[in-house]
Amino acid sequence: MVISHSPGRPRRRVRAPRNTLNRERVLTAAVDLLDHAGPDEFTMRALAKRLGVATMAVYSHFSGKDEIIDAVRVRLLAEAELPSDQAPDAPADPREEIRELCRAVHRLLAGHPSALRLLADRPVRGDESRQFAERVKGALGRAGLDRDRAGRAFIALMQFTVGAALSRGASPSDPAQFDYGLDALLAGLLGPPPADEGARA
Amino acid sequence: MVISHSPGRPRRRVRAPRNTLNRERVLTAAVDLLDHAGPDEFTMRALAKRLGVATMAVYSHFSGKDEIIDAVRVRLLAEAELPSDQAPDAPADPREEIRELCRAVHRLLAGHPSALRLLADRPVRGDESRQFAERVKGALGRAGLDRDRAGRAFIALMQFTVGAALSRGASPSDPAQFDYGLDALLAGLLGPPPADEGARA
DNA sequence: ACCTGAACACCGTTCAAGT
DNA sequence: ACCTGAACACCGTTCAAGT
Numbered sequence: 001m002v003i004s005h006s007p008g009r010p011r012r013r014v015r016a017p018r019n020t021l022n023r024e025r026v027l028t029a030a031v032d033l034l035d036h037a038g039p040d041e042f043t044m045r046a047l048a049k050r051l052g053v054a055t056m057a058v059y060s061h062f063s064g065k066d067e068i069i070d071a072v073r074v075r076l077l078a079e080a081e082l083p084s085d086q087a088p089d090a091p092a093d094p095r096e097e098i099r100e101l102c103r104a105v106h107r108l109l110a111g112h113p114s115a116l117r118l119l120a121d122r123p124v125r126g127d128e129s130r131q132f133a134e135r136v137k138g139a140l141g142r143a144g145l146d147r148d149r150a151g152r153a154f155i156a157l158m159q160f161t162v163g164a165a166l167s168r169g170a171s172p173s174d175p176a177q178f179d180y181g182l183d184a185l186l187a188g189l190l191g192p193p194p195a196d197e198g199a200r201a
Numbered sequence: 202m203v204i205s206h207s208p209g210r211p212r213r214r215v216r217a218p219r220n221t222l223n224r225e226r227v228l229t230a231a232v233d234l235l236d237h238a239g240p241d242e243f244t245m246r247a248l249a250k251r252l253g254v255a256t257m258a259v260y261s262h263f264s265g266k267d268e269i270i271d272a273v274r275v276r277l278l279a280e281a282e283l284p285s286d287q288a289p290d291a292p293a294d295p296r297e298e299i300r301e302l303c304r305a306v307h308r309l310l311a312g313h314p315s316a317l318r319l320l321a322d323r324p325v326r327g328d329e330s331r332q333f334a335e336r337v338k339g340a341l342g343r344a345g346l347d348r349d350r351a352g353r354a355f356i357a358l359m360q361f362t363v364g365a366a367l368s369r370g371a372s373p374s375d376p377a378q379f380d381y382g383l384d385a386l387l388a389g390l391l392g393p394p395p396a397d398e399g400a401r402a
Numbered sequence: 403a404c405c406t407g408a409a410c411a412c413c414g415t416t417c418a419a420g421t
Numbered sequence: 422a423c424c425t426g427a428a429c430a431c432c433g434t435t436c437a438a439g440t
């Protein structure tokens with residue numbers, strides 16, 4: 001006996017061609033999904049549907065949802081638009097460099113609010129973040145802090161930056177709010193900025 | 202025919218007596234559960250089991266999980282040990298009052314890390330938090346900030362406090378870390394502290 | 403009014419099977 | 422090797438029923 005498709009609903013093809021999937025495609029779809037829906041809708045089933053494959057196909061490339069979330073963090077960190085790394089013999093004002101680095105991280109986090117909710121409570125590890133930390137601590141050192149104070153200052157700056165991005169998602173505030181807090185924190189950590197560039201009240 | 206209990210496993214009684222449950226008991230159990238387990242284990246089923254009732258009994262007192270989480274926030278805010286409210290004609294140093302208020306909130310949040318994860322991304326509303334905000338903004342005003350700056354400063358302080366508490370849960374840092382950042386932020390917002398009490402480096 | 407248990411539409415993940 | 426679909430042990434919540 002012949003089983004015919006019901007003519008009204010053309011179903012997704014029964015079997016996806018080989019090698020349709022890889023880690024890159026999964027991660028791109030994951031970030032897209034997070035950017036277009038809340039963290040609760042970030043589901044293995046929704047992710048697979050977006051990729052046009054069966055749910056379990058994703059498990060051929062990632063061990064599970066946690067590994068995907070960790071990889072999303074790495075992917076996002078990689079696409080952060082950091083101010084260009086200066087040559088060591090042409091150092092810019094370290095205060096301004098720190099400021100721009102924090103602003104870049106804040107821009108990144110505020111631009112991916114659902115991802116931020118998923119990532120906010122996980123410890124940050126991995127090479128990229130270590131590199132970033134060393135760069136900020138280097139600038140803090142050039143601004144006059146010793147190694148110990150630079151470490152504490154870096155943590156404080158990241159705590160504020162994450163908290164500000166989280167709060168923006170919860171109840172959006174004007175864009176100048178983050179700068180107000182960041183400049184205050186920097187002034188407290190490094191001392192007041194030189195008067196010649198402080199033209200704003 | 203007689204159905205006998207299997208002697209090995211005395212089951213929970215079939216029907217709980219009337220009025221065993223009320224909002225207070227549910228909230229106490231909810232905070233206990235959050236304090237003894239991760240946010241993922243905070244489940245309507247686990248909550249009911251802890252209360253010794255069927256899962257759906259809780260729904261007689263709360264419309265759902267979201268309402269419970271909102272009520273947990275109120276409960277936690279209420280049990281925050283804020284420094285005693287000064288009489289208006291005997292005002293303490295406003296800087297010190299702000300400092301202690303932020304420390305109290307941080308202590309509270311850091312003491313309930315799982316609850317913090319559930320609450321961090323929700324907008325804060327309600328009367329208690331408004332009262333708290335007015336108290337901090339009042340102190341900021343007495344410290345010399347105009348209304349607009351006081352509003353921004355309050356937001357910045359809360360963003361930092363939440364971010365610091367969240368980060369402590371993710372990768373615990375030493376207790377002095379929060380004070381380091383808080384004092385820097387306060388110095389930036391209010392100007393450097395008077396030299397006579399700044400005996401620490 | 404308050405509590406119970408079955409049922410529904412979801413989850414993430416395991417497993418056996420297809421190609 | 423890579424993908425599929427059924428199945429398992431969970432969720433939050435609706436519903437009809439008990440007292």
